[in-house]
Amino acid sequence: MGVITTAGLTRRFSDVTAVEDLTLDLPETGVIGLVGPNGSGKSTLIRMLLGLVAPTSGSATVLGESIARPGRYLDQIGALVESPAFVAGLSARANLLSLARLRGLPGRRVDEVLQVVGLTGRDREPVKRFSLGMKQRLGIAAALLPDPRLLVLDEPTNGLDPSGIVEVRGLLADLARSGRTVLVSSHLLAEIEAVCDYLVVVRFGHLVYSGPVTDLLLRAGHRLEIAPEHDHDTCALRSLLAEQGWQVEETVGGRLSVVAEEHQSSAINRTATSGGITLRLLTPMRGSLEDVFLQMTGHAPSATHVTAAEKRVR
Known part of the structure; x- marks a missing residue:
């Protein structure tokens, strides 16, 4: 027990x-x-x-x-x-x-x-x-x-x-x-x-x-944070990766986040090169526990907003 x-x-x-x-x-x-x-x-x-x-x-x-x-x-x-x-x-x-x-x-x-x-x-x-x-x-x-x-x-x-x-x-x-x-x-x-x-x-x-x-x-999964050498290539890079079946999101600073494991970095790089784009950044990232929590509950754990019902059950 x-x-x-x-x-x-x-x-x-x-x-x-x-x-x-x-x-x-x-x-x-x-x-x-x-x-x-x-x-x-x-x-x-x-x-x-x-x-x-x-x-x-x-x-x-x-x-x-x-x-x-x-x-x-x-x-x-x-x-x-x-x-x-x-x-x-x-x-x-x-x-x-x-x-x-x-x-x-x-x-x-x-x-x-x-x-x-x-x-x-x-x-x-x-x-x-x-x-x-x-x-x-x-x-x-x-x-x-x-x-x-x-x-x-x-x-x-x-x-x-x-x-x-x-x-x-x-x-x-x-x-x-x-x-x-x-x-x-x-x-x-x-x-x-x-x-x-x-x-x-x-x-x-x-x-x-x-x-x-x-x-x-x-469950947090792994991502690769990437950025092209020239900022004006960001949209083209995103489209190119999406056409190849990669799940891509744009983040702050013009960087892209790709759902992929670290060992897939070379494939991402080859895809960019095939489109004539040189990468200046390719960094493996792991999701945090807080990311998973938000996915599971739909609620940020440190949120300050508390409903009337929440106050009554603390």
């Missing part, structure tokens, strides 16, 4: 369905990305898995236990849902010690988790002096206190600057290498592509894809 399984899992809020008939079987492996546009039901799914929201119908298991009995598995899970909340005037160490005592955990875990998240040496500073990235690290440290098998992080890079995103991304990779399974939700596809081994894509509560990131990237 996978680390998380669901069967027909559904959650409705009045007339809005946040998660609908979701069936998953997630492996116990590395970093699992849960991605989708804002309002796709990612947070609702996480809350159901943590026992914070009951499903309308369907079932699910976490670490082999039913979500109907979360008490049987929650001690093996660390979770960071939304922004971490700490006492601003207290130090990072004092905050973690307080949480450890509340959960009946040994104080030595505080030093251990501070080391894991890279806050050793800054742990006696008040949290109010911490950057957003450091606060996220502290939140992850709090989630790690029970030494969980499964770590669940809901949008851990939300609101961070580029350096903070890089920090958290590196931390997630380190946690996965330590043998834990990390489930991380995000709409930042570039970060998911960089750190995840397995991916779940949802759109308005429906499953769009579940599988290895490498398999999904194969």
Whole structure:
């Protein structure tokens, strides 16, 4: 049985369905990305898995236990849902010690988790002096206190600057290498592509894809970006390639994008030469995970427009 399984899992809020008939079987492996546009039901799914929201119908298991009995598995899970909340005037160490005592955990875990998240040496500073990235690290440290098998992080890079995103991304990779399974939700596809081994894509509560990131990237296909030596030859080059059966699109700067594998570069070059056109650019390009996401969902993952229905199911 996978680390998380669901069967027909559904959650409705009045007339809005946040998660609908979701069936998953997630492996116990590395970093699992849960991605989708804002309002796709990612947070609702996480809350159901943590026992914070009951499903309308369907079932699910976490670490082999039913979500109907979360008490049987929650001690093996660390979770960071939304922004971490700490006492601003207290130090990072004092905050973690307080949480450890509340959960009946040994104080030595505080030093251990501070080391894991890279806050050793800054742990006696008040949290109010911490950057957003450091606060996220502290939140992850709090989630790690029970030494969980499964770590669940809901949008851990939300609101961070580029350096903070890089920090958290590196931390997630380190946690996965330590043998834990990390489930991380995000709409930042570039970060998911960089750190995840397995991916779940949802759109308005429906499953769009579940599988290895490498398999999904194969759908992105390969392209060759080309440009003639003389700009006035661009239209003729496009027509020539299209006549030979190549799929061609014009991009910025007068360049052309041809759907083709890298090994087909010589054929493209010969076609251009046969028409008396010399190429000044012929570069292999691979589609990104974000390109595939847009093809599958019809929605840019980082779009800021959110409908009224989306707001209600976050």
